[in-house]
Amino acid sequence: MVEDQTSGEIRFVAVGQDDPLAAPLLAELATEYADRYGGSTERVARWLRSYPAAEFSAPNGAMLIGLRDEVPVTGGAFRRFDADTAELKRIWTDGNHRRRGHARALLAALESEIAARGYTRIYLTTGDRQPEAEALYLATGYTRLDEPLPAENEVYPVAFVKGLPAGG
Template sequence: MTSEPAVGQLRFVAVGQDDPLAAPLIDELAVEYAERYGGNRTRVHTWLRSYPSEEFDPPDGGLFIGLLDDEPVTGGAFRRFDDTTAELKRIWTDHRHRRRGHGQNLVRHLEGEIVRRGYSRIYLTTGDRQPEAEALYLSLGYQRLAEPLPAEEVYPIAFVKAVGTAGPDR
């Protein structure tokens, strides 16, 4: 028998990019990126939504929202970077719920999903105006790289972490 989490306990649900539960993640990230890096919120929102949603679909990816009493408070995604590496994307915690461990719980949940999918490494990039993100990744054992790996988009701060073991299909 599966039990529901107690009131006030974070639970994660898998969603698609167009799921209404994912809307706060995309909306608040657009505002935050526009404020931190200078830009138009609408353009940033369009850019965030420009990723093909199938990149975050199983079996190669996933998008998860953390709910607290059925309210979306944290979320993030991963997609295939290469045969053995998943890439974290869109790590977010609602500004009203920060500094409560939700971001750490989210990344740990994503790591578990990534290992279950057979990946052995996690890669991510973040901007140079997000010291909170950098501190989060360092606290969770990610190693900062001297420069980002070759990819379609490049942010100045890159991290990598070895996880689990590669499965037979990777």
């Protein structure tokens, strides 16, 4: 399990969903999603926290926060989708730190951790008003799916998949 992984000037640490280091991630995501898709920031924040924290914890998941000078600048999480597949969630880079490669470094750290857990495939979804996210995922080897992923209570129109080498 990754407790502290360094990528250039970014240091990645594994945290729980309720860790203070995750607070900026969840707060800025709530604001951004409310701005892009409508609704109140408070409602979106409640929705973001509605996932059980255990889903983003070992052994099946994790949340990584990238720190620069001990300040959270990027972060994301994964959880089990099925026995072979992890699902990325909460991919975020602070608005003041974008276009510096932090999101790519985050994806690499998450993918490394996912492979170390024995998963061989990664799914992720995004909304249709996030072209920057779509471009990032395509540029980092993800393939866009023709249909949304099956979900119980939510549907995101844009889904991606990426295979990982077997054996981590």
